[in-house]
Amino acid sequence: MSFRIVVLAKQVPDTRNVGKDAMKADGTVNRGALPAIYNPEDLHALEFALRVKDRIDDAEIIILTMGPPRAAEIIRESMFRGADRGYLITDRRFAGSDTLATSYAISMAVKYLGDVDLVVAGRQAIDGDTAQVGPQVAEKLNFPQITYAEEMEAVDANSITVKRRLERGIEIVKSSFPCVVTVHASAPPCRFRDAKRLMKYKKARTITELQEESNEYSDVYEKRPYLRIEELSVDDIQADTQYLGLSGSPTKVKKIENVVFKAKESLRMEAKDQDINDLMKGLIDTHIIG
């Protein structure tokens, strides 16, 4: 393949449905206790990559996901929607990584892949809302970055033109390759699963998954190599463990508090004229209004 696109996609706990036992004592997230979903903006990133692929001959899309074994689901989901293959960066030694350590690991995995033209990430992941990994991967690869992409205006094998969504407007910028693009939620949503691809890839597995399922199709990779989801360990990507995990993460969680809003003693009233008259009068008398 001549044009290589890497999409960074993360499996995240669904923070819209957080229960009580979501946090561990050490302040890290107990991912097991929450439903895991495809980070929403990473789906926009996948669509962005698919649109680039649609316009460039001979382009391929590789998904990179760093996480526990079950994050392989993200890679399968991506394959159903049009990605060519994927790698799961997984190793206990990655556990507890903050954005700096994560971006170091991801950048080493991109280097392991060899020549890459375009890296596409979501703007931010909903578990931390940090929006740091994209720019940090760009810095570690020494690639320029285009953040908050809303639309791809033009692309060819040499350069890409992107509309960025900023706080108070838009900006259209152009970069040559290689570069990193992070994609904003206002970009087009991801296309649906393709029925044929679903059939083709539904048995795609990592080695770990195959071993766990321990069923008889262990020769599956030989017959159908496209079903192989590669796993990458610390050693595979030749990462230096001092930059990984808790020890490689400069940020430490000192304390976690659940949000408890103390209920106030509130004055309750109906929408009757008298009540509202009294309220407005009271607010004026106490100089809150007027």
Added chain:
Amino acid sequence: MNNVFVYCEITEEKNIADVSLELCSKGRKLANDLNVKLEAVVIGDVGPEIAKEVSPFGVDVLHLANDSRLFPYRTLPHAAIVSHIFKNAEPEIALFGASSVGRDLAPRIASELKCGLTADCTSLEIGDHVENKTQTEYKNLLYQIRPAFGGNIIATIINPDTRPQMATVREGVMKKEEISSSYQTEVKHIDVAAILTDELFAVEIINRHIEAKKVNITASGIIVAGGYGVGSKDNFKLLYELAGALGGEVGASRAAVDAGYVEHERQVGQTGVTVRPKLYIACGISGAVQHRAGMQESATIISINTDPDAPINNIADYVINGEVQDVIPKMIKYYRLNSK
């Protein structure tokens, strides 16, 4: 100990952005706590007269990189200059706005300097820390306090071993407070030509449309905020009317913004602005944690809601059980009658 630094953004109108001035105010307090100086970095096509804008907030030193190629903001040249300054000065703390610029720039710098960065802090304090395992004591760390997990928890983050301790903060979270109109700021000019190379301009800006900031609800002492329960863009006119009568601004929940009732600039909450007016009137807002995170510090809260059990009612001083369409006209009427 080394100094506190604030990266100051330049607006389209060639002023220092509000969020940066707010951070200078916060930076001044942190510098006082640590007994160090406050330094600011300004990168753009502005001359030394810009120092006048930051001086009143207590900035001791302003690092100025003035070059026509440095406006509008682009990641690589700005990152190169900031890294250059930080490598020389080795700041103790470095603050950036959690704006489209700050959130693009700060992670790039943190990666280069291999230091920690905490996004979207809602509070910054100085405090000590003892590392449990080794019993190592750390004095005067920056506590970076932020909501996480969709607003369900509040985390205190520290960077014990790396410097600078970097954080981004959204507009409206810190208070802008001038300390002296005659504060003296020393301007240090950066030798831009020695830092910038052609490769840093690899990303070309082809076009841009940036609108001037139209509304700034954070500055308003009275906010009439509408939620999905307001029901329509048309009904929102009632809120503008009430806000107009009281001399306030209109705010909104994300559901109201998503429904197209009102523009995003008015959104209050975790992914909007943080406000702390003396009066917040929540109209048809249920009070999700993400919304409360942006308004819970309002001095007085009134909730108008048809649901007596709406979570917002728990933090309201006055709860009016009723329809927005019915209650607001009455509020306007009785305000006018009583204020005469």
